[in-house]
Amino acid sequence: MRKHIITLVAMLIVCASETSFVFAVKPEDNRVTRGKGKVVYERACAMCHGGDGKGDGAAGWFIGRYSSPHPRDFTTESFKFRSTASGEMPTDQDLFRTVTQGIPGYMPSFNGLSEEERWAVIAYVQSFNSMFKEEKPTPLSIPDPPFPSSEASIENGRKLYVKYSCDHCHGDNGYGDGPESLKGNLKDSRGRSISAGNLSDRASMKNGTAPRDIYRSLMTGLDGTPMPSFGDSLQGKEKEAWDLVHYILSLSSERGLLRW
């Protein structure tokens, strides 16, 4: 019995450490916290996001150059990576996840900052936009996959991929080479050219690669980009949503961080 308890405790510790950022608790947002956040922000973030959070830091232009993406303007722009409905502000946990995981290709993971520093910098970033005070964002329910991937699920997902016109941007095989992308019709909210995500390469999936991450992207969309929310279309169609997730994941392989 004792052995089982020890095993259970050990498993809980492992689970907690692996998903710690998901359950990280935000400290009280006060002047002291924001003051600490300002110091971290000036050192770690301002060079891209700008001293005033407008996304116009000295180094930021070179990330996308004439195209998208560019560093987020925290003062006016919408946020891409959310667990909330399209058009809403992100939750604290959403911001914590982005800071912790980074954005593959464009923003490094800031896991090297302590959890306290990450929360402090989030408190400071939120001070750039009054919407964070005015809105109480409600996260959508992002369930665990109700059934595992299967050939039938993937095949159904493939049909849905066409039905919902995913191929128009992402291409038949998910390479990001759909006709809308190739014609250069895709623009971000600032009117800059943006390419469709390459779904065949998990390392380039900016909002995470777990099934729940893909599900979240489908349901929330990526505000500020041409990627819409399918929350309404897939309302009450849980099976369809997960079939689509399974198909999207079947387009890619795990290649980690190595990119040759």
Add this chain to the structure above:
Amino acid sequence: MFTRFSTAVVAGGILTAGILPLFILPDQAHAIPAFARKYNVNCTTCHTAPPILNQYGQRFLENGYQLPGTEDGGIIGKRKLGDLTLDEVTNYVGFRLVGNVVRNWGFKKENPSGLDAGVVENKTEFAFPENFVLFAGGTVTKNVGFMVELGHDVEAGGAAVERGFVTFNNIGRHDLLHLRVGKFDPNTFSSYATVRQQLGDVGESQTGGCLPFLPCTFNRAGLAPSAFATKFYGLYDRAGNYLSPFGASLYNSGAETGVDIHGRPFGDWFLYQIGILNGANEAMGDSNKGKDVYGMIRFDYARSQNFSANISGFIYHGNSNAKVQTQEDVNWHRWGVSARATYKMVDVYAAYAVDKINKTPTALSGLFDSTATGLTVGADAYVTDRALVSVRYDNLDAGGMLDQRKSSSFVGIQAKYFLRTNVAVFVRDDFNIRKSEGGESAARNLRNAFFAGVDIVF
């Protein structure tokens, strides 16, 4: 012998056959050099255009290869080994190759009177790869980093450790003091770093068979930033080998052995650097009787509107850095300023350095100009997402033996196209714009030089 037309045809053919396949490779948004690989970000997170660093890359370098604002030893993706944290080998190792697929020298070769009647010679050379660098760098634990660069110059032959040093960072408190020990490039933190240029250095053409401590002539000038150059004609190393007036030296040397510290104790706007070296040109000329010391301060502005600017001033005090033809040591000093401004796609930089040799031996009184200056002004601009145009002006008012010294002014123009963020092809031409100076000199013999090449980093 190729004519210009046939050279262009050959160049076009090679570029088409060798480079065109790269255009049809699937494009990736990400770069893959070591640090970009480790952090899974694009090269341009840290570079305006490789190898030139942007503000973020500069801070990453200053922080000992840790992300700015962190002191974690680059923990991401690492494994623990006791107190050490180690990356995958591929995250430590990078490689850069620069090659001129075709090089077309159009120069008029005129050695000094009596040695050569002077012939007009258009010369075409193939040099691929011209130079490659293998480097390993990163962190081994919190606030301890390292960098080793192994370079190979195909023309000169042989490989050598160009740089190799260890960094100890954030001593005292964050950004108060960073320490470097080893063989490093002293000026890497100034506004214009010697080893980070879009228009790479091209060595001079030296007459063979030079004898120790006797005048040695150059057929053709080197193409290097004049502010960084040795600037003096008539200096020798310990063994009596003639020192090139076009090679980087003193504070702007590519690498010297010593210790230095730097930090930003008052915030981002101010950087200091103090160092002591065995001696500039240690391997070539410094008799190492005394250590060389230097200091640099830099003021930064970088807040918003995609704009940044900085200005640096330095002073370098050299001890017995070279010999003159009487075989006596001379103390050779340098001071200078450099500045840089970046606004969106445009990056403008300049450096000006004054070199002074104190106490010229009495035997050379009236025969030796003890002061020399160099000015370098350059700019890079992205004209599209992938095309970078660079221009650089260099003016060298040379010093040294009056009967040898020749000043020179060049303008270089380069267009670089990034096939992927880590693979670029380029064309470049350098023009001699001071042809009025008397003939029969290295500075005059180069009319223009054309290059077509490839620059690969992975």
